[in-house]
Amino acid sequence: MFWNMLLLALREIKRNVLRSVLTTIGIVIGVAAVITMVTIGGGATKQIKQMIEGLGSNLVVISPGKRMGPGQSTDVIPFSLADVEAIYRDINAVAAVSPVSTISFKAIFSNQNWTTQVTGTDNQYFNVTNRTIKSGRLFNESELRIGSSVCIIGETVRQKLFGGQVALGEHIRLQKLNCEIIGILDEKGQNTMGMDQDDMVVIPIITYQRRIAGNLYISLIQVSVQNGASTEKVQRDITHLMREQRHLSDSDDDNFTVTDMKEIARMLTSTTKMLTGLLSAVAAVSLLVGGVGIMNIMLVSVTERTREIGIRLAIGAYELEVLMQFLVEAVALSSLGGLIGIFLAIGASIFLSGVLRVPFIFNANIVGVAFLFSAVIGVIFGYFPALKAARMTPIDALRHE
Amino acid sequence: MTMPVVSEKERKPLISLKGMIKVYGAGQATMQALRGINVDIDEGEFVAVMGPSGSGKSTCMNILGCLDTPTSGSYCFKGLNVGNLSRVYRTRLRRFYFGFVFQGYDLLSRTTALENVELPLIYRKEPSKARRAKARKALEIVGLKGWEKHTPGELSGGQQQRVAIARAIVTEPTVLFADEPTGNLDSARSREIMDLLTGLNRDKGVTIVMVTHETDMAAYAKRVVHFVDGLVSSDETCGR
Incomplete structure (x- = not known):
């Protein structure tokens, strides 16, 4: 049939x-x-x-200056390490806080050079931005405290300067600073804006302040909020705290900006x-x-x-x-x-x-x-x-x- | 093939119509196509049904072939009351006992002559080898050997009608119903078709009921039934 x-x-x-x-x-x-x-x-x-997940989960970024708008001038007052400590101490539901200062610099190894982003920060930075070390190690306590000449480099920098050679333990030169490579970051690729996140050199914040910037400023503070906690509340608390830190009166506008990356995400x-x-x-x-x-x-x-x-x-x-x-x-x-x-x-x-x-x-x-x-x-x-x-x-x- | 069996001793006619009435339409617009037909047809007969158009001869043939159902009256085939049969059993009558040849040939277009002739055998679940052999033989009988692969569009009217006849006889039916089989053909082609039908009737004993309005064609039959206005007006058996 x-x-x-x-x-x-x-x-x-x-x-x-x-x-x-x-x-x-x-x-x-x-x-x-x-x-x-x-x-x-x-x-x-x-x-x-x-x-977005790569940006770091529950990331809140505090930058100096107010949110830019038409007809507003920017009077930028940078942060200091005291601000970072205050946030870590006084705000609940904060998982990690890291200071971040960056500058574009030429990194040199023997006859190779490569212009890259030099970031001064501490070990918390790797937690906040979800980065891990592929080989080598993080900074240790004394390196961070005294501002040693050590650095952790991204994969792009390693490739440009070293190619197939071993990079770990070598020294690269960042202007006058001659620092030892103690770690190499895992690859992360481009970010949402198309920027290569592996094109970076990370050094301790104290080293950055003393040997590169020559001041005690910090350009950004990155905060990661504990899982399950309200980023909105943390955002409000930080605003409140920062106004206190900066002695702003009720009539003053904020002269800093707290951005919740989740919002953008x-x-x-x-x-x-x-x-x-x-x-x-x-x-x-x-x-x-x-x-x-x-x-x-x-x-x-x-x-x-x-x-x-x-x-x-x-x-x-x-x-x-x-x-x-x-x-x-x-x-x-x-x-x-x-x-x-x-x-x-x-x-x-x-x-x-x-x-x-x-x-x-x-x-x-x-x-x-x-x-x-x-x-x-x-x-x-x-x-x-x-x-x-x-x-x-x-x-x-x-x-x- | 589960047909109720009828005892052979009672010499009943193959086909027996009594008071057959067919009404088309409903309400005021009704049209009586058949107004009480009584006809008996024996096995092996070659009957020509004649009459002017609208006299009900085609309607009567369609009812005989179980292609249509009567409004009232009784129709017995081999002593079996067809009026009591379900759709499925009437289909079985068509499948195992009847063959049809129509004026318009009614072949499947874009299908080869061989496949057209095979079609009734597919429904009879013949295995493919036997099916093809029988279809080729039937085409040979109607004189179309070598035309198996041609589609109706590539055949002349006379050839198409011969394919239709091959399709009707491939199952070796008891009765062959032909509705104006020569209606679309010239006289030479018509004679060929009629010779073919008389041959089948004479040599294979196939009972043939043929509707026609041409006296020339009716002359081939042994018996001529005349219809006028839905009634039988005359019924003559000629001594051929």
Whole structure:
């Protein structure tokens, strides 16, 4: 019975090559478009999330000067190590606080030189920014206290200055400062703004202040908030504390800015999500248009098919056999279209994720949904006109105009 | 092939129509196509049904072939009351006992002659080898050897009708119903088709019921039934 129906369905597909191909293409395009859009969109969202997580979770950044706005002048009063200690001591729910001062400098090793970002900070910095050491070690207590000439370098700097050579234990020169490499950071790649996060040299903050800046200032304070604690509250507390530290009266504006990185993260994530939603909506429309195309092809051929069904009934086909044949045909075409669409979508997604530098994430749900949708359309519009015809008396179907 | 078996001792006619009425439409717009037809047809007969258009001859044939259902009246095939049969059993009658040839050939387009002829055998679940052999033989009988791979679009009207006849006889039916089989053909082609039908009737004992409005064609039959306005007006058996 089944083989018979398969034989009849295959003959039907062979007879109506154009109709079959058009039906299949409708499904292929719809399925491929939806899956590709959702996969790429999902990859982009994932990428942005990874980047944000890379920033350091629950990061709050305190910078001197007020939030810039139109017609405002900036009177920058830098922070000091006392501010860092005050925050660590007085604010609850703070996991780590690190002072950060940076300057762009030329790093020199033998005859190689490379302009990079020199950061003065302490060991907390690595916790706050989620960095780990690939080889070597962190600064030790005495190095931090006395301001030794030691540094930890990023992968980009290591490559530019040392290439294949061993960097650990060597000395690089930062202007007048000649410092020993005690550690190499794990790679992190670009950040959200496209900056290379491995292009850096980290030295103790005291070393930075004494040997490079020549003052006791700190340009930024980075605070990481304990997991589960409210960053908003920490933000408020820090503002309050800093106003006290700086002896601001009630009428004075803040002359510093406390930024919650989570806020920025949320903004970026919601933007990507919105874009993904938009793309998916466009793709869903193409799936729908594909469906309408199938509908069109199937309904146009109803008259021809009704007469064929009449012939089959007259020759001695059961109603059930005719229906099974058309069902098998519809399912075969829809599944074929769906499968081609899925392979096409996976190919396109891998290609696009390569071009757009977005991770490829296979989303089984959307593949299932798109496949089911197309199959249902194919079956409904392939099967139901046949159902109507097969229920007629044979002569009515045969003489259908 | 589960058909209720009828005892052979009672010499009943193959086909027996009593008070057959067919009404089309509903309410005021009704049209009585058949107004009480009584006809008996024996096995092995070649009956031509004649009459002007609208006299109900095609309607009657469609009911005989179980392609249509009567409004009232009884139809017995081999002593079996067809009126009591379900759709499935009427389909079985068509599948195992009837063959059809229509005026418009009604072949599956874009399908080769061989596949068209194979079609009824597929529904009879014949294995593919036997199926192909029988279909080739049937095409040979109707004189289309070598035309197996041609589709209806590549065949002339006469050839298409011969494919249709091959499709009807490939199952070796008890009765062959032909509705104006020569209606679309010129006289030379018509004679070929009629010779083919008479041959089948004579050599294979196939009962043939043929609807026609051409006296020339009716002359091939052993018996001619005339229809006028949904009633039988005359029923003559000629001594050929």
